[in-house]
Amino acid sequence: MPAEYEPTSIEAKWQKKWEEAKVFEVDFKKAKNPYYGLVMYPYPSGDKLHVGHWYNFGPADSYYRFQKMHGKDVFTPMGFDAFGLPAENYAIKTGTPPAESTAKNVKTMIRQFKRIGCMYDWSKTLNTSDPEYYRWTQWLFLQMFENELAYKKEGNVNYCPGCKTVLANEQVWEGKCERCDSDVALKPLTQWYFKITNYAQRMLDGLKDLNWPEKTKTMQKNWIGRSAGISLKEKVKDMDIELEVFDTVPQTYLAQTFTIIAPEHPLVSKLVEGTKYEKDVMDLANRVAKKKASGKFDIENEMEGIFTGRYVDNPFGTGDLPIWVASFVVADYGTGIVNCSAHDERDFAFAKKYDIPLKTVMEPEDPEEADKVRNLEYCYSKEPKGVLQDPDEVKGMYWKDAYDPIVKYIKKHGHGKEAVNYRIRDWTVSRQRYWGALIPIVYDPNGKAHPVPDEHLPWLLPTDVEFKPTGTSPIAGSKELKKRVEKIFGKGWTPEVDTMDTFVCSSFYQFRYLAEGNQKEFVTKDIVKKWMPVDMYIGGAEHACMHLIYSRFVTMALKDFGHVSVDEPFQALIHQGIITNDGAKMSKSKGNVVSPDTFIDNYGSDVFRMYLMFMGPFSEGGDWNDTGIKGVSRFAQKVYKIIVQNKKCDQSKSLTTALHIAIKKVTEDIERLHFNTAISALMEFMNVCDKQGGIDEESAKTFTKLLAPLAPHLSEELWELLGGEGFVIEQQWPTFDPKLIKTDTITIAVQVNGKVRGDFSAPVGISEADAIKTAKELPNVAKFIEGDVKKEIYVKGKLVSLVV
């Protein structure tokens, strides 16, 4: 055997052996102790796996290996989020069909994945661009459609007449196209939506039982954005139109003196149609709406509005409310119409700007300040100790106490009812793109949407398309698809040509891994019951309000449709931190991507993965720096040397103690994904061995097991050299004996007035009285305790604290 640890040959050897023995292939039915460990799958780009990938996949794999050694039947799959823009852009540039470049990339990536040495079950991999996969993306769409959770709605999108294409908000610069400078038009486009808002409350309620980072839960909570309040019904004067407004501060609703409506609200044109206000109002509304859509609207400096000439008909018996168009009203929150009062900062500012009359119904207790508020010198809003003046029922009450009474009053007088609004919007799933799952919808000659029947799934992506952007989906140009639709459904029928957002593909993949490619059924119910939810999901925090929301929604919907038995897809979740380079996120465009290749060649996968783990806590990431990798490499060499060359050594008591301390520490640390301290515990143990001149065989075997999740190849090699049976990864994780951790003597520190003045060794069982007595006799302590000792504190086995 070689005198030195040579990672390259060892790693290739064990990767081959694992594969041949199918160590990581899971039999869903036979498994007794199922554990589903899932890592967010990557996009198959043509580039090599970078440091960020390794930082994600390496430690995650170590965690799942740790679970496997605890007797769990760990299933950890890997697949590819293969639809999406990069492959399509590459096709536009080179003419290579996306299917071709994607397949090539996937192949390369699998090879790179195997080099990490992760225990993925490759027999159950998936690829979202594979017809056998996207068949189920389409199936999901149809499930949504049949259950009325998918609907089509016209919405405004940015359209550039110069480039003949839809633009993202980021591509619109002050109302103009960033490329050709033409005026961007708001074009109504019909898009497919999933009704995620139906599940807002359920997603909110479900959060509390999830073992997720609090931060992520808070982000989802804010994203869903529940707010409770009242909804008021009002009539437009001289028109047959009823308005509804939402208010979360009902306490001051009687101060409302005007109503505002969003510029892009469809009702605006109806309100002014045929009146002298029409031109001015519509000009402003269109101009502001366009600007808002461009995402460049500055609320501070561009608060704008115009009177519509219309009034709300005396809703509370306090007079008519003029209706204004106001720039800052959000069209798709609540009803897009708001009642305004002097008790809201923004409403107040708007009224001051346009001289709209205001009134107050709440005042501070201080009479002088109350005068100022009544005189509208400043806006007095949402003050817990504001005193209400109107109506009589709440007169004299504090604002903070008046919510319930006023709601009661509002209901009694028929002004409105309680209501809840959510900030989350329905999910737009249409994309005018080629490389995605085609929406399985066809239109009859009258334009009515019909689902593509199940027997025609997968509804294949046509290949006779031009990839160049034209303004609509490239698929619209496919003759094959048109022919296919007419052949199946009849003359005059046309296909939907949009594809689905890739987040639809990833919203259910956790189930499809369990289906093992089954084309007859989405997933087998008893397998779902046995394996779901995912026990530990690991991936980036950037998905907190996207993928992690969508997959929760889809899982809940699938449960309601009767296909799965769980409400939540991911019981536990951890985010790895981000590895930056010089403080900046690594990206190809910045040219600061660090490739792991040279490190793997020089040090091996095990050392590189351990170094990434040793850098700091997994969830915190950090700035990339390779200066420390030598330390981990030295550790690996030392392990190899001590175990391979010096194994003839007697078991010693101090070594056993050190080993059991290590078992305890490593176990606890990996459990909470603190790999960095787990590795230092192993280093400490090795340092003890080093000092003692070796390690005995039994301890070496135990140590090898502790090392197995963190350095999987090296520890297999050591296990074999030590004559262990089977694979080390299939061994039972060692347990520690608390009795062996205890030493005979302990060190007790002595503090005087909170300052450490010395310490002494004592037998473990020393009594409080003896400890204090010994402490006082220490020369350096005696020096400081002349006079009375006022207080004596003894913390068992740790310290004596004396107060003088």
Add this chain to the structure above:
RNA sequence: GCCGCUGUGGUGGAAUGGUAGACACGAGGGACUUAAAAUCCCUUGCCCAUACCUGGGCGUACUGGUUCGAAUCCAGUCAGCGGCACCA
């Protein structure tokens, strides 16, 4: 603006109420070597006293507080990062 997180040696970090700086990196000194690499040993938060053994003071972004005792708990301030941002 709102919400959340973070702030510790030259560096990565450890310690979540009990001896701050574990474990590493780097640096300095020494051993081995013709030499270098590798390896091994010693020192390494700052300041002061000391020939030595040691001893003292300061120190976890800043200012206060609670406690016998605070990096850790509380209040406020500052800085950095992340998320949301016209949500009535």
